[in-house]
Structures are given as structure tokens and as C-alpha cells.
Amino acid sequence: MSYNNILSETANGITTITINRPSKLNALNRETIDELHNAFAKADSDTDTRVIIITGSGEKAFVAGADISEFAHFEVAEGAALARIGQEQLFDFVENLGTPVIAAINGFALGGGLELAMAAHFRIASDNARMGLPEVSLGVIPGYGGTQRLPQLVGKGRAMEMIMTAGMIDATVALDYGLINHLVPQDELITLAEKLASKIMRNSPVAIAVAIGAVNAGFKDGVNGYEAEIEAFGNCFGTDDFTEGTTAFLEKRKANFKGA
Numbered sequence: 001m002s003y004n005n006i007l008s009e010t011a012n013g014i015t016t017i018t019i020n021r022p023s024k025l026n027a028l029n030r031e032t033i034d035e036l037h038n039a040f041a042k043a044d045s046d047t048d049t050r051v052i053i054i055t056g057s058g059e060k061a062f063v064a065g066a067d068i069s070e071f072a073h074f075e076v077a078e079g080a081a082l083a084r085i086g087q088e089q090l091f092d093f094v095e096n097l098g099t100p101v102i103a104a105i106n107g108f109a110l111g112g113g114l115e116l117a118m119a120a121h122f123r124i125a126s127d128n129a130r131m132g133l134p135e136v137s138l139g140v141i142p143g144y145g146g147t148q149r150l151p152q153l154v155g156k157g158r159a160m161e162m163i164m165t166a167g168m169i170d171a172t173v174a175l176d177y178g179l180i181n182h183l184v185p186q187d188e189l190i191t192l193a194e195k196l197a198s199k200i201m202r203n204s205p206v207a208i209a210v211a212i213g214a215v216n217a218g219f220k221d222g223v224n225g226y227e228a229e230i231e232a233f234g235n236c237f238g239t240d241d242f243t244e245g246t247t248a249f250l251e252k253r254k255a256n257f258k259g260a
Contacts, residue, residue: 061106090144125174125182205241
């Protein structure tokens with residue numbers, strides 16, 4: 001499949017999706033969101049893909065925000081629809097994928113860019129990265145999950161400060177906050193992402209997908225995360241990967257997981 005605004009490449013079990021609008025600092029417009037949804041869906045259904053890496057092209061930006069020119073003249077109903085459709089199509093979609101998603105933040109991750117990174121299952125960043133949710137400086141609030149995911153990751157107080165000041169934090173502060181897991185020089189960012197992906201790929205794809213669902217369950221209203229874990233744990237016992245994993249352990253050999 002060809003895309004206008006992104007690149008997608010699969011090699012050695014990893015699909016790397018690169019947002020490729022460098023002249024716009026990789027800002028998200030509706031077409032890019034559509035393309036990202038399609039690329040993530042394709043990678044998730046591809047049996048050759050075990051991990052997805054999402055990053056931005058160039059050295060300046062992961063995603064510097066949403067393309068404001070597309071919605072500057074929207075009215076109330078249009079604004080609500082923009083957020084709802086975007087969340088369902090991309091941000092919630094990514095968070096709930098069974099295939100692990102690593103965000104490799106290679107520069108500015110602002111507004112919708114930070115929201116996309118937060119929808120990934122975890123984040124790493126280069127030392128030039130800058131992150132923030134500047135929406136209140138435009139008279140609006142984060143609309144792609146930022147008011148929900150940021151407090152989950154950094155705590156309510158820090159999230160409130162970041163949102164209300166509309167300021168940016170650098171990668172060192174993001175690491176201290178727990179917003180990112182690792183910080184490296186820019187030229188080592190994708191190498192680290194691939195190294196982490198290789199560690200993930202040693203393990204059961206089925207168990208990883210189930211674990212993602214169980215972790216996410218604890219953040220959903222009306223869902224008992226512990227009960228979700230118990231049910232998910234039990235379901236693992238009916239998989240071929242469980243049989244292979246336990247047999248390999250008892251036989252003192254490396255497991256050969258098939259993802260079933």
C-alpha cells in the first residue's frame with residue numbers, strides 16, 4: 001500500500017512506521033491519521049510483524065502537533081466529532097493493539113504528537129526531544145486523549161501543570177517524570193528501539209497481547225482490572241504458546257513460540 005504522508009517498512013519482525021511530513025514538522029492532518037490507522041491495522045494483522053515502532057522523519061520532530069489549519073474554523077459539533085473520530089480511529093486504536101507499539105520520539109512531540117506517543121505501549125526519546133500539550137494557548141484543550149493518558153503516566157499534579165502552562169519539557173525531565181523509559185543520543189534512538197523490540201520478540205506473542213489487554217483494563221471505568229487479569233491468566237493456559245513455553249522451560253531449551 002502506498003501512502004502520501006507516512007512510510008512503512010517491515011524487516012526482521014519489526015514494522016517501522018515513519019510520519020513523513022518534514023515540511024510541516026510531521027503535523028497530523030486527517031489524511032495522515034487515516035494513513036496511520038491503515039498502517040497500524042495492516043501491521044497488526046501481519047503475522048510477520050511482532051513489534052511496531054512509530055517515529056517521525058528528519059531530526060526535528062516526532063510530530064509537532066495537529067494541523068491547525070484544518071480545524072481553525074470548526075464549530076462545537078465539528079470539534080467534538082474531530083476528537084471522537086480521531087480517538088477511535090488512531091489513538092485508542094493504537095493503545096489497544098495486540099502488537100506492541102514503541103514510540104521513538106526523535107524531536108518535538110507536541111499536542112497530538114505527544115498524544116500519539118502516549119497511546120503507544122511505551123516511549124523512548126532522543127536527547128533533543130521536547131514534549132508538551134500546548135492546546136490551552138490556542139483556546140482549546142487536548143482532544144486526542146491527552147487529559148487522560150498524561151495523568152496516568154506522570155501523575156495528576158504534573159499533568160495539570162504541563163497542560164495549564166502549555167509549556168514544554170525536555171527529554172531529561174520526561175525521563176524523570178516517567179513519561180519516557182529511555183533517553184539516548186538521536187543517532188542511537190532507532191537502534192535502541194530495535195534492541196528493545198528484539199527482547200520483546202523472544203517472548204510469546206499471545207501472552208504479550210493478553211498482557212496489554214489486562215494492563216489497559218485497569219484504566220477503564222467500570223472494569224475490575226484484577227478480575228480481568230484472572231480471566232486473562234486462565235485463558236493463557238489454553239494456548240499453544242503456554243504449552244511450548246512451559247515445556248521448553250522444563251526441558252531447559254529456548255522456547256519456539258508460534259503465536260497461537
